[in-house]
Amino acid sequence: MSYLSLALRGGIERPSAEKVQALASFFGVDTVDVTGAPRPPRSASSSPLEQALDQPLVAEIALRAGRLGKGERAFILALMDDARRRMSGLMDSGKESDSGDDRSGELASERDDGGDQAADSKG
Numbered sequence: 001m002s003y004l005s006l007a008l009r010g011g012i013e014r015p016s017a018e019k020v021q022a023l024a025s026f027f028g029v030d031t032v033d034v035t036g037a038p039r040p041p042r043s044a045s046s047s048p049l050e051q052a053l054d055q056p057l058v059a060e061i062a063l064r065a066g067r068l069g070k071g072e073r074a075f076i077l078a079l080m081d082d083a084r085r086r087m088s089g090l091m092d093s094g095k096e097s098d099s100g101d102d103r104s105g106e107l108a109s110e111r112d113d114g115g116d117q118a119a120d121s122k123g
Contacts, residue, residue, distance in 0.1 A: 033059070 006012055024031045052058050065073050
């Protein structure tokens with residue numbers, strides 16, 4: 001059984017620092033990503049990118065996006081912008097729900113209408 005396979009199965013309790021560094025280099029990540037140890041806090045002078053990478057799932061998103069083409073990455077950014085707008089709209093409608101103005105149904109009907117339009121155009 002290979003060392004990597006054994007490590008992934010939890011068969012190695014305390015890998016040497018050299019092995020951890022080799023695995024981190026191979027996968028292109030930091031050693032704390034290999035060990036699962038908590039990251040040390042960044043200083044207040046850290047760049048916005050460094051601060052963002054400290055957030056849960058941001059590094060995973062970046063790693064996956066790095067394997068996409070430029071057009072696919074642009075599409076993902078557009079999806080993220082749309083998701084933020086929709087979530088903001090839902091949050092705003094929650095504040096306004098006391099006044100009876102609830103836009104969450106509008107958002108669902110917009111999605112439904114888009115699907116109907118696609119079906120109508122095909123046949």
